[in-house]
Amino acid sequence: MAQKILIVEDDGNIAELLHLYLEKEGFETQIADNGGKGVELFRSFGPDLVLLDIMLPVMDGWSVLKKIRSESKTPVIMLTAKGETDDRVTGLEQGADDYIVKPFETKEVLARIRAVLRRTSGEGENSEEKKLSFDKLVINLDAYELTVDGKKIDTPPKELELLYHLASAPNRVFTRNQLLDEVWGFDYFGDSRTVDVHIKRLREKLEGVSEAWSLKTVWGVGYKFEVTGT
Numbered sequence: 001m002a003q004k005i006l007i008v009e010d011d012g013n014i015a016e017l018l019h020l021y022l023e024k025e026g027f028e029t030q031i032a033d034n035g036g037k038g039v040e041l042f043r044s045f046g047p048d049l050v051l052l053d054i055m056l057p058v059m060d061g062w063s064v065l066k067k068i069r070s071e072s073k074t075p076v077i078m079l080t081a082k083g084e085t086d087d088r089v090t091g092l093e094q095g096a097d098d099y100i101v102k103p104f105e106t107k108e109v110l111a112r113i114r115a116v117l118r119r120t121s122g123e124g125e126n127s128e129e130k131k132l133s134f135d136k137l138v139i140n141l142d143a144y145e146l147t148v149d150g151k152k153i154d155t156p157p158k159e160l161e162l163l164y165h166l167a168s169a170p171n172r173v174f175t176r177n178q179l180l181d182e183v184w185g186f187d188y189f190g191d192s193r194t195v196d197v198h199i200k201r202l203r204e205k206l207e208g209v210s211e212a213w214s215l216k217t218v219w220g221v222g223y224k225f226e227v228t229g230t
Helices: 013-026 035-045 059-071 085-093 106-121 158-169 176-184 193-206
Strands: 004-008 028-032 051-052 076-080 098-101 131-134 139-140 145-148 151-153 213-220 222-227
Touching: 004 013, 004 035, 013 028, 013 106, 028 035, 035 051, 035 059, 051 059, 051 106, 051 145, 051 193, 059 076, 076 145, 085 193, 098 106, 131 158, 145 158, 145 193, 158 193, 158 213, 158 222, 176 193, 176 222, 193 213, 193 222
Parallel strands: 004 028, 004 051, 051 076, 076 098
Antiparallel strands: 131 139, 139 145, 145 151, 213 222
16 A cells, blocks of 8 residues: 655645656655645545645644644654754754755655655564663653653654664763764754754753663763663
8 A cells, every 4th residue: 555645835846746756656645735735634635744845825834743743743854945954953843854955856855755754664673662661761662652750741753762762772872973864864964953952852851850860961972871770
């Protein structure tokens, strides 16, 4: 059964190009030319992934992303002409899975789509339970749930994936570039602020919960999930 991609893009030429290329690659696609229609189609079409422009009529991409994230963890790749770091960070903070700046090559978009779908579906990984438990902390990547001191904490997918990745190798130091490559699945052109923002938000949820573990900054290198006891 073909995987479904929703294209939310008001530039007819770009939308049609993506539609034709992705259909040729075996995906089923639908196009929304404004944000309001994008939300409607998201609910009726049930896509496996959304390509979402930021500058849209009726409802902008940030608002569409917020609506999607309020009811689903479906992966979203942002498409935009804006390449500034702040826009990237904003998108990733709000739950986007990837970010592509126009103009782009269709092959690049396809590669990003496949990488995100692989990551979110767990394709190519073994069927072992993806759940880590520490003192007052449970990271369940199967259910995309974070439990802190017995309470489920609402956590964006990318934050949870980052925490799981760090906690899977306790006390190992990861550079920002390693984390960008291994968690986001692509080279983020040295924009380490992406990792920093996610770590900061995770710390807000985890600070002071247990003395047995912590998210540590290794100055000049990167980050680690430090385990000091049980």
